[in-house]
Amino acid sequence: DIQMTQSPSSLSASVGDRVIISCRASQSIRTYLNWYQQKPGKAPKLLIFAASTLQSGVPSRFTGSASGTDFTLTISNLQPEDFATYYCQQSYSSLTFGQGTRVDNK
Amino acid sequence: QVQLQESGPGLVKPSETLSLTCTVSGASLHRGYYYWSWIRQAPGKGLEWIGYIYYSGSTNYNPSLKSRVTMSVDTSKNQFSLRLTSVTAADTAVYYCARTILGATIYFDSWGQGTLVTVSS
Numbered sequence: 001d002i003q004m005t006q007s008p009s010s011l012s013a014s015v016g017d018r019v020i021i022s023c024r025a026s027q028s029i030r031t032y033l034n035w036y037q038q039k040p041g042k043a044p045k046l047l048i049f050a051a052s053t054l055q056s057g058v059p060s061r062f063t064g065s066a067s068g069t070d071f072t073l074t075i076s077n078l079q080p081e082d083f084a085t086y087y088c089q090q091s092y093s094s095l096t097f098g099q100g101t102r103v104d105n106k
Numbered sequence: 107q108v109q110l111q112e113s114g115p116g117l118v119k120p121s122e123t124l125s126l127t128c129t130v131s132g133a134s135l136h137r138g139y140y141y142w143s144w145i146r147q148a149p150g151k152g153l154e155w156i157g158y159i160y161y162s163g164s165t166n167y168n169p170s171l172k173s174r175v176t177m178s179v180d181t182s183k184n185q186f187s188l189r190l191t192s193v194t195a196a197d198t199a200v201y202y203c204a205r206t207i208l209g210a211t212i213y214f215d216s217w218g219q220g221t222l223v224t225v226s227s
Contacts (some may be wrong), residue, residue, distance in 0.1 A: 034213040036153075043202055043217035044153065050210040087153055091212035094169060095155040 002026050004090055006098035012106040019075040021101045023088035031066055032092040035073045038100075039084045047086075048073065078103075108132040110203045110218035118197075118225050124190040128203030128218060129183070135161045136181040141206040143214060144177065144188045146199040154199075158206050159186055193225045 003026040013019050031051035036044035046055045048064040061076045088098040114126035143158040157167035159177040167175045179186040200222050204214035
């Protein structure tokens with residue numbers, strides 16, 4: 001099984017900050033990696049697919065990148081509506097999610 | 107714009123079968139291209155993919171749940187369904203249905219609001 005490890009598990013940030021969330025795969029998953037945002041009591045929302053492709057309608061302050069088995073979600077200029085939990089998800093072998101990274105207001 | 111809505115009992119007894127239906131509007135299951143998934147989230151926990159189905163009835167299940175899961179599709183009602191047998195308290199979760207794209211990667215681009223299923227006697 002491919003394990004997806006996100007770091008940190010949680011972080012505190014302020015509006016306007018640049019936030020970086022990492023996701024590491026236990027083996028190569030090429031770019032079969034997607035990112036979601038989930039707010040409390042709501043369904044997840046797709047942000048980025050194939051490691052770096054922005055889903056239609058998602059603000060450009062969200063970017064994704066990949067380097068080997070390491071993947072990064074960057075939120076530039078954090079906005080109030082960005083406080084949420086973020087999940088990575090791989091689809092190289094079956095479909096599994098990372099454990100999530102919670103971004104809260106400092 | 108596609109919309110998905112989960113429905114089914116909110117309480118299931120241990121050892122019984124959990125049955126949920128997802129009704130899709132704004133997209134026709136029989137047109138193909140999209141797959142349709144079930145994903146769950148235990149209270150305070152992360153996301154777990156359960157499986158997906160195509161309009162033809164072709165399925166792919168999470169290996170960890172495969173022995174207990176059956177998915178089906180009813181294109182005449184534009185619905186797809188989940189059956190999970192022999193449930194335990196560990197199956198208590200919010201269950202989401204989601205539209206699934208098998209492209210350069212497999213991802214979920216539209217989700218239902220989710221329905222909480224509690225397993226308890």
